[in-house]
Amino acid sequence: MAEQKINIPKLGIFLGGIAALAAGLLAWVSTSTTDAIQANLQKKTNTALEQVLPAFDNAPGEETVVINSAEGWPVKFYIAKKDGKIVGYAGEVITPEGFSGDVTVMAGLETDGTIRTVIVTANSETPGLGTSVTDRKVQKTLANLLKGKKPSAGLPPNVYLDWYSGKKAGSERWPIVKDGEKINGKTGATITSRAVDGAIFAVSRTAIDHLDDLRQEPKK
Numbered sequence: 001m002a003e004q005k006i007n008i009p010k011l012g013i014f015l016g017g018i019a020a021l022a023a024g025l026l027a028w029v030s031t032s033t034t035d036a037i038q039a040n041l042q043k044k045t046n047t048a049l050e051q052v053l054p055a056f057d058n059a060p061g062e063e064t065v066v067i068n069s070a071e072g073w074p075v076k077f078y079i080a081k082k083d084g085k086i087v088g089y090a091g092e093v094i095t096p097e098g099f100s101g102d103v104t105v106m107a108g109l110e111t112d113g114t115i116r117t118v119i120v121t122a123n124s125e126t127p128g129l130g131t132s133v134t135d136r137k138v139q140k141t142l143a144n145l146l147k148g149k150k151p152s153a154g155l156p157p158n159v160y161l162d163w164y165s166g167k168k169a170g171s172e173r174w175p176i177v178k179d180g181e182k183i184n185g186k187t188g189a190t191i192t193s194r195a196v197d198g199a200i201f202a203v204s205r206t207a208i209d210h211l212d213d214l215r216q217e218p219k220k
Contacts, residue, residue, distance in 0.1 A: 044121070049078055051155050052108025052117040054087050056080035067210050069093065069202040077207065077214055086111055089214055091203035092121070097195035100124045103134065105199035107164070113208035114168045118161040118200055123192075130192035133160045133185070160184050160193065169204035173197055 042061065049060050060078035069075050078090040092106040104122035107115055120134035136156040163184035167174070176185035176193050185193035207214060 048092075048106050048119055048121055049080070049090050051119055052090050052106055053078075053080040054108075054116070055082060056087060057082050060090065065214055067206055067213060069206045070209075071198070071202055073199075073202055075203055075206045079214065086215065088116065089207055091207055093199050093202050094122075095195050095199040095202070097191070097198055098123060098125055099130050099189070099191040099195070100126065103192070103195045103199060105196060105203070107200050107203040109204060109207050111211075112168070113204050113211065114166065115164045115200065115204055117155065118164050118196075119155070120161070120196065125192045126189070129186065129189040133158075133189050133192045133196055136161065160186060160196070164200050167204075169201050169208060173201045 045061055053060065058079075058081040060080045063079040063081070065077045065079070066074050067077065073093050073095065075091050075093045078092070079086060080088045080090065088111060089109045090106055091109060092104065094102050094104045096102055101124050102122070103120060103125065106119050106121050108117045110116060119136060123130070123134045125131050125134055136158045138156045160183065163177075163182055164174075174184065174197055176190065176197060177183050178185045178187050178190075184197060
């Protein structure tokens with residue numbers, strides 16, 4: 001039986017066509033996925049801004065200023081306005097000091113750098129320990145369920161994050177307090193507590209040090 005010869009040129013063209021088709025499909029999927037991811041990230045950012053800022057009528061996501069903190073972390077400031085007047089700032093920073101890696105913190109600020117509200121927008125901390133410091137979750141109790149009581153509207157409380165409301169960064173970070181009526185640190189999650197503390201300090205301190213920069217018209 002005669003040995004069948006392989007047509008190398010035709011095989012090469014066929015394989016090249018398959019590779020080109022696969023590359024095209026991958027590029028299409030990548031573009032579609034990227035657009036969806038960006039849209040979801042923007043939606044998440046807009047929601048976070050509404051949670052930490054006073055009422056505004058501009059688009060803070062389009063009016064931003066990036067300033068490096070003393071720690072060398074870029075802090076992204078969103079400028080909130082109402083009737084053309086600045087009513088507050090939201091500063092977002094990523095700290096690498098978390099127990100399990102980066103922790104992203106957003107703090108809403110008054111126009112003088114005083115902290116209004118703090119939320120953690122991204123983290124990979126230990127569930128039940130680190131996340132107790134970072135997460136704001138509606139607490140559902142059996143008593144409330146039996147009474148048919150619905151969760152209150154607004155941002156869910158977090159005793160560790162709410163500790164910072166009304167405070168203003170000084171020359172040094174706030175100490176971690178683990179007991180007493182007011183606390184900003186959780187036993188067993190000291191590293192996470194310090195990471196969040198440092199991030200909030202960086203946002204407030206950087207704003208205070210650069211108020212003139214923030215009051216200027218940001219680049220769109």
